[in-house]
Amino acid sequence: MRALWRAPYGDRVGDLTIRPMTSDDVPAAERVSDEGFFDLDVRMRTVSDPEPTRRGDAHRAVWIERTRHLVTTDPGGCWVAEDDTGLVGIVTSYRRETLWCLATYAVLPGRQGRGIGKPLLAAALQHGRACTRGMLSASADPKALRIYHQAGFELHPQMSLTGILDRSAIPVVEKVRDGSAGDIDLMDSLDRATRGAAHGPDHALMLRTWHLLVSDTTTGSGYAYVNERGQLALLAASNRRTATRLLWAVLADGPEEVAVDHLTAANQWALDVGFAARLELHQKGCLGLRGMKPPAPYVHHGALL
Template identity: 65%
Template structure:
């Protein structure tokens, strides 16, 4: 069996890595999905372009955290990671399905973890894939089950929401302060990318502050706040922006306030995946993003 070579990722690798990521996660979703759920779909071209924008950003800020595995046939895997203040974060990590079981994933994760060797804390969003969760646990991460709520919002349940405004780049300092309080590290340069990709809502009052990024469908991509009342206000405003079926994703047990909002909006509760943490407690009030965490 030909051994794979691990090398630093280059910008020219991005299109190939995006396709490998799309194929790998489609295979995982097809293998793990429940029969009552809709069949998994390939990543759309627009989402693929967003993936490249995000990954190029990590490659620019943290070239030492981005790695590729290749054999004579080409790229067989990659891992992208980054550090923000004293936190190491795994953004994404994939091995081509036909190349699994050769130790490639273990070598890629080791290279990415080395980038965060000076960090006090670690954070990543994991699927329910048993192989991956075993690897994360062996690397010293605690696995916290994630929940999500899905369905169509009962519009009659929507409250009148006040003290929420549109955000901008002028709110980055405020958001970094909230980040440090909720998860122990600021997002820093990541906010500039998220501002380009998503809509930003902010609530900043004398009793609490928070923010939420909403994707193009109105769904929360990331939410952080200094108290549950502010977080609840932002989540209700996001649900008011949705049309048709929606989701509230990445809910951990310490964020029951989000479960209460989702159930009141007549969404259904499910469980999928894990928030993997090292040397830290699950952030709250906080709904993490799968890539920016």
């Protein structure tokens, strides 16, 4: 992979040290992430957006478990920037087969735009230097989008479907069952066919954290994870018909107020479902890709991609 800057492994950049993240750093890293993303939500809020909120306890616990998982699987992909005040920036990334993914990336508000984020990302990109593909879900922060473009990522706008579900529109959903660890091989095959690389060890984490739905018939197969809030977290399928069936199954089991995030233009089947369910379409951030086309039929997760 083309690196943007020379990685300053364990080096000091001005008064700043950039060093690998440890498991003990993760709670403090979570605070940096929450500060960074809460401030981002306040800055980028449009009139139709709800009031930004801090991360709740359940969400924080999921964040911490996921980040500890990544520090364990990819110690060379997770970095912190620190000075005498403590952690000021964090990045987590990981390799799955030939794919490098950026999970999260944040600098404390008030410290942004002063050259902390770029060397942090450079360290994470070094971890993916042998990967032929790259994937990240970018916020709408103009600085983040600029940095990702400079790092050679193509930016594909992401859409979200939100609103109150019209339950009368839900069709009869058949051939969808609860999934289990016995489906991991099938899911890894679907991951390879859609995004070019299996989720591998991430399936064990996702199975612990989320609810899995699977559709596996003679005409197609697919899976969908439902997150702790009852919303779609990740979906992969071998064809649009199976993807459509799974999305309806997620909506049917979920709350009245729906948010289906991270839809790219390559996944118009999801828009068909959303409009039929009388949801509203909005744009939010970008999917950044290197060496690959937007996966379909596929709905990525913001961090586990």
